[in-house]
Amino acid sequence: MEILWEDVRPWRLTRFYGFPERHRRKDSWQLIKGLKVRSDLSWCILCDFNDLLAESEKRGGIRHPNNLIHGFRDAINFGSLKEVSMQRE
Numbered sequence: 001m002e003i004l005w006e007d008v009r010p011w012r013l014t015r016f017y018g019f020p021e022r023h024r025r026k027d028s029w030q031l032i033k034g035l036k037v038r039s040d041l042s043w044c045i046l047c048d049f050n051d052l053l054a055e056s057e058k059r060g061g062i063r064h065p066n067n068l069i070h071g072f073r074d075a076i077n078f079g080s081l082k083e084v085s086m087q088r089e
Contacts, residue, residue, distance in 0.1 A: 009042065010041055011041050011042040011043065011044065012039055012041040012042065012043045012044070013043075013044050013045075013046070014035060014043065014044070014045045014046070014047075015045075015046050015047065016031075016032070016045050016046070016047035016048075016049070017047065017048050017050070018047070018048065018049040018050040018051055019050065020050045022065075022068065025050075025051060025068055025071065025072065026071060028049065028050070028051070028075075029071055029072060029074070029075035030075075032045075032075045032076070032078070032079050032081075033075055033078050033079065035079070036078060036079040036080070043079065043080070043081070045079075045081060049072065051068065051069075051072040052064050052068070052069055052072065053069065053072060053073055053076065053083065054069065055069065
C-alpha cells in the first residue's frame with residue numbers, strides 16, 4: 001500500500017506474516033527481498049516475521065539455528081529495514 005499525505009513524501013506500508021515452518025523461512029526472506037526491489041519509497045512493515053535477528057531474542061527451548069538468524073538478518077539488511085522495538089506493559 002502506498003501512503004500519501006499532503007506535504008509528506010509518499011511511503012509504503014506492508015503487512016507481513018512470515019512462514020512459521022522453519023523449512024519455509026527462506027521463502028519469507030525471498031518475499032521480503034522481492035518486495036524491496038519493487039519500489040524506492042520509504043518502507044514500513046507491520047509484521048510477525050516468525051524469525052529472530054539474534055539468539056538473545058530467544059525465550060526458552062532449543063537454540064535458534066545460526067543459519068536462520070543470518071539469513072533473516074540478510075533479508076532485513078537487503079530491505080534497508082530497521083527494527084522498532086515494542087514493549088508490553
